Amino acid sequence: MQEIWRCGCGWDEKSSWPKGGSRGSKRCRTSTKLRFLAVTELAKPTNNVELHIFCDASENGMAAVIYSRFEEEGKVECAMIGSKTRVAPLKFLTIPRLELQAAVNEARLADCIIKSHRMKIARRVFWTDSRDVIRWVRSDHQRYSQFVAFRVSELLDTTQVDEWR
Template sequence: MLFQEIWRSGVSWDDEINQQCFEKWQTWLKLLPEIENLKIPRCYRLRTSAGQETEIQLHTFVDAGENGMAAAVYLRYAEKGKVECSLVGVRTRVAPLKYLTIPRLELQAAVIGARLAHLISEGLTISITKYVYWSDSRNALSWIRADHRRYSQFVATRVSEILDLTNVSDWKWVPTKWNVADEGTKWQSRLVLTSDIKWYKGPDFLYQREEEWPVTPDKMVEPMDELQANIHVHTETQRMAVPINNFQSLRGMVRATALAIRFLRNALSKCFTRISGGLTSEEIRNAEVFHFHAAQQDAF
């Protein structure tokens, strides 16, 4: 985030950065010594087992802001009323220099979370009984639940990848205050770097029963700004001069059409000689072509 801010300020390589960026740089440097006191347990569980009676779930939290995107994956062990949660992996990305709306960034964060959870599940040797993906973006969840082919290429491509890696029913809504991935998307000058914070242990509701978890709304307002532009084509249908439904044979319909075309030619043409007598092969062939064109125009 700091590198991008310096880049946007327009400073060249050999010039000094502005005072605001310099203060953020000094603040970041002061955080480095605190990392030496941070201790993260190597084992995912301390009080539960990985037996057959233990339910093991993989929870993925995704979030995005104007400065970046983040995804955090947790393992949840539930055994005989005891629950343990531990951080497995995190992936963060800064927002691109090219402007993207917050809903689009939220959708991209969902893609990052789906990829990370898929990578972790392939690397783990334990059996996962349930996958849950949490997002506080109603727009992103609406896109994932809807027919992605109706949306723009940006949305459709990313939703398609999400559906290849996850199930729609596994995506849930979570309030922003309970979304731990929110902490990875903002610049924070003061951090509490201890192993007992929710960033490493997961949100508090994961330690409760599933009935007490956040409830996902059944209906969400569908965002309209990413829908594909539809082109409506209006065509005029011409009524047939010969009612083809009144004929029982193709030969009778073609001969009646040839006579109708001859009548119109004789009535409207002043420069040609009137035609009389029996129908010629050319008139019959022209009548057949007329019906071929009419059928193609009606069907295609």
């Protein structure tokens, strides 16, 4: 999509993209709610349900994925609930800033999932491979640039510092 946008093609113009064959693939779209409801049926209300949310970014895009983890009769079960991907903005951003934006997307995804379901969540764990994000979340974010400060502020509004790994 970014390549099409960069070439400046209009909506009604024919494009020579994709060059060298199709880069797209068929996507299976499943409802986030259906996946979570399947997990809800398996988990008893007394079980400790945890959400583990992962994020990552590169110069091309960012992604977040959320899993539920619970124990039943001494057996640990995990299930993917949903995911969210975004292409990187056309405007250049450094990898640490992209990682921070991916963390914001991760927190938004978790918030959306939690608000749309009745299951009681015992614990949330947010995972990132960026030391910069962890450092920003654990420090005084107001001393950073406006870009970083606004995003860290949003993270701290929706998550707790001790939830980040």
